Amino acid sequence: MSPPVHIPPQPAANPGQPHWHILGAGAMGCLWASIMQQHAPSQRTTLILRDRQAVTDYPGAIELQQADGSMLRTRFPATCPDELIVTGTGIDNLLVTCKAADVVSGLSLLKSNLAPSTRIVLLQNGLRTHLQARELLPDFSLYAISLKHGAWLRRAYRAVHAGIGECWLGALTSRARKDPGIVDHLPSRTMNIHWQAQILPRLWRKFAINCAINGLTVIYDCRNGQLLDRRDAQQHLRSVCAEIENLLTNLPQAYPAPDLLAEVTQVLQLTAANISSTLQDVRRGRQTEIAEFNGYLCELAESVGLPCPLNRSIFEQVTAQLSC
Ligand SMILES: NC(=O)C1=CN([C@@H]2O[C@H](COP(=O)(O)OP(=O)(O)OC[C@H]3O[C@@H](n4cnc5c(N)ncnc54)[C@H](OP(=O)(O)O)[C@@H]3O)[C@@H](O)[C@H]2O)C=CC1
Numbered sequence: 001m002s003p004p005v006h007i008p009p010q011p012a013a014n015p016g017q018p019h020w021h022i023l024g025a026g027a028m029g030c031l032w033a034s035i036m037q038q039h040a041p042s043q044r045t046t047l048i049l050r051d052r053q054a055v056t057d058y059p060g061a062i063e064l065q066q067a068d069g070s071m072l073r074t075r076f077p078a079t080c081p082d083e084l085i086v087t088g089t090g091i092d093n094l095l096v097t098c099k100a101a102d103v104v105s106g107l108s109l110l111k112s113n114l115a116p117s118t119r120i121v122l123l124q125n126g127l128r129t130h131l132q133a134r135e136l137l138p139d140f141s142l143y144a145i146s147l148k149h150g151a152w153l154r155r156a157y158r159a160v161h162a163g164i165g166e167c168w169l170g171a172l173t174s175r176a177r178k179d180p181g182i183v184d185h186l187p188s189r190t191m192n193i194h195w196q197a198q199i200l201p202r203l204w205r206k207f208a209i210n211c212a213i214n215g216l217t218v219i220y221d222c223r224n225g226q227l228l229d230r231r232d233a234q235q236h237l238r239s240v241c242a243e244i245e246n247l248l249t250n251l252p253q254a255y256p257a258p259d260l261l262a263e264v265t266q267v268l269q270l271t272a273a274n275i276s277s278t279l280q281d282v283r284r285g286r287q288t289e290i291a292e293f294n295g296y297l298c299e300l301a302e303s304v305g306l307p308c309p310l311n312r313s314i315f316e317q318v319t320a321q322l323s324c
């Protein structure tokens, strides 16, 4: 492995340069912080960790193994919501990289540090969080990124950029729609970020893909590609995709997902060696995002009387894994 490349310490406050705060320094937070600082060394990036104890334990730097195997070691200052609230620090740009279940509570905590002009970018999988955040902050500059990059943590603050993909960035509120220039303040080349005028259809499509894949990888306890190798899993996948397609065609607020099985098959081939995020969470005994995938789909379906037995069964089986 090559020796780490050290990025110099952060510059002092520079009014001409954006200052990004990153909420949640897990796999995605470490990846984006490192790439953002590499992309624009004169900008400042501050990590927002969960609490004061996390700030005390933080080693002062993040190491990222990049997709080409090279290592990047970058120093970042860290803070936590408590400190930001007590000091009344204003946040100009916020990248939200915690899990979906933590987004609304995290944004609510930081509300006094945010102004309508604050650019807030969500990059969670799922959909519910985006809709809830939009309800919480309707007049703010709120964006969403749908991404095909993969990252995981070797241990705390040691991330691996496992799969290079693309990202689509779009507005969730009308204020954000007026500022597509945000893409220039993000590492658009390294992360392959494209501005997407209509982000919701893309979020729905990714949601459908996560509903089809993630839970099944837990049920069959396998890497993504193995869902295509096992006859029982393949048959299950086919039926689940058909149920999701039917639900999304009939749910009033949804965007239909035509040819879902074909796209899911392609994703499984491209990510064959990956362990899905949900299976990784189950193996580590961590809360999964299954409630945001099949759980949310069932809530939507059942609220209008649409049957969803396969998705309900996936939701229940995955949830049961963590409670036993
Ligand atoms: N990893 C991947 O390859 C991909 C991830 N995504 C999406 O990105 C999101 C993040 O995923 P990932 O990085 O893997 O998740 P991780 O669990 O690795 O990271 C989440 C981090 O957020 C922290 N956190 C939670 N709440 C707060 C809070 N209130 N204040 C500060 N920090 C907080 C967690 O801290 P603690 O450890 O204390 O809980 C944890 O460090 C998910 O929604 C996922 O679906 C999308 C595509 C790919």
Ligand SMILES: CC(C)(CO)C(=O)C(=O)O
Pocket: 125, 209, 210, 213, 214, 224, 267, 271, 274, 275, 276, 277, 278
């Ligand atoms: C598309 C997929 C399944 C790739 O692993 C993913 O997004 C995840 O693991 O959450």
